[in-house]
Amino acid sequence: xxxxxxxxxxxxxxxxxxxxxxxxxxxxxxxxxxxxxxxxxxxxxxxxxxxxxxxxxxxxxxxxxxxxxxxxxxxxxxxxxxxxxxxxxxxxxxxxxxxxxxxxxxxxxxxxxxxxxxxxxxxxxxxxxxxxxxxxxx
Amino acid sequence: xxxxxxxxxxxxxxxxxxxxxxxxxxxxxxxxxxxxxxxxxxxxxxxxxxxxxxxxxxxxxxxxxxxxxxxxxxxxxxxxxxxxxxxxxxxxxxxxxxxxxxxxxxxxxxxxxxxxxxxxx
Numbered sequence: 001x002x003x004x005x006x007x008x009x010x011x012x013x014x015x016x017x018x019x020x021x022x023x024x025x026x027x028x029x030x031x032x033x034x035x036x037x038x039x040x041x042x043x044x045x046x047x048x049x050x051x052x053x054x055x056x057x058x059x060x061x062x063x064x065x066x067x068x069x070x071x072x073x074x075x076x077x078x079x080x081x082x083x084x085x086x087x088x089x090x091x092x093x094x095x096x097x098x099x100x101x102x103x104x105x106x107x108x109x110x111x112x113x114x115x116x117x118x119x120x121x122x123x124x125x126x127x128x129x130x131x132x133x134x135x136x137x138x
Numbered sequence: 139x140x141x142x143x144x145x146x147x148x149x150x151x152x153x154x155x156x157x158x159x160x161x162x163x164x165x166x167x168x169x170x171x172x173x174x175x176x177x178x179x180x181x182x183x184x185x186x187x188x189x190x191x192x193x194x195x196x197x198x199x200x201x202x203x204x205x206x207x208x209x210x211x212x213x214x215x216x217x218x219x220x221x222x223x224x225x226x227x228x229x230x231x232x233x234x235x236x237x238x239x240x241x242x243x244x245x246x247x248x249x250x251x252x253x254x255x256x257x258x259x
Contacts, residue, residue: 023200024174024200024203024204025170025174026167026170026171026174026204026207026208027203027204027207029166029167029170030156030167030207030208033156033159033160033163033167034155034156034159036160068196068199095199095202095203116203116206116207117203117206117207119151119152119155120155
């Protein structure tokens with residue numbers, strides 16, 4: 001179990017907390033609706049700056065970050081979130097990134113990668129596994 | 139929901155999954171999805187007219203992803219094809235793909251409307 005996970009700190013809500021960052025409102029709504037059963041969605045961000053600010057404020061157990069967003073995307077967000085909220089497990093969400101850019105993001109602090117179009121079950125299982133394991137030590 | 143050639147309009151697995159969520163999630167999601175379509179199609183037409191491949195690639199990527207999420211399979215596939223075309227820098231087929239997108243979106247909207255009506259008790 002991730003010792004830094006904040007959902008077990010007495011809030012009474014057993015669900016891991018989750019930040020969703022995607023510039024597409026359709027994706028934000030769909031992901032929030034699909035994951036609200038297993039996760040406490042504490043914040044949604046529509047761009048990179050918001051994602052970093054909200055991660056810093058909420059320090060969620062997990063963050064689901066779209067690779068392509070205005071003002072930098074995951075390449076900008078991942079290292080910042082890994083620094084300002086080191087207990088957050090960052091999972092990348094994208095369509096068709098090259099292996100090289102995925103490895104770069106994993107090296108920058110992300111713990112897993114999901115393709116857009118993954119089923120609700122796949123997304124949920126990946127996020128839960130990430131939270132159970134905890135973020136990579138930096 | 140069959141389509142005239144090519145992939146089916148709706149991805150039944152995705153739509154069934156969305157239908158299994160609380161209350162009106164599918165209705166709200168479809169409404170949000172189609173509220174985004176007009177500006178996306180306008181931007182695609184504008185960008186194709188000006189030969190702006192990067193803008194086409196970005197908007198088509200977003201349309202493809204959103205469509206995949208709501209189960210609009212055929213729209214997602216055509217948008218992905220347009221995205222790949224723009225990425226390759228070859229826009230000779232772009233007008234044809236935009237027209238296919240329009241038709242697929244119309245058919246998808248009809249299919250979802252029927253689907254939502256049939257769900258009502």
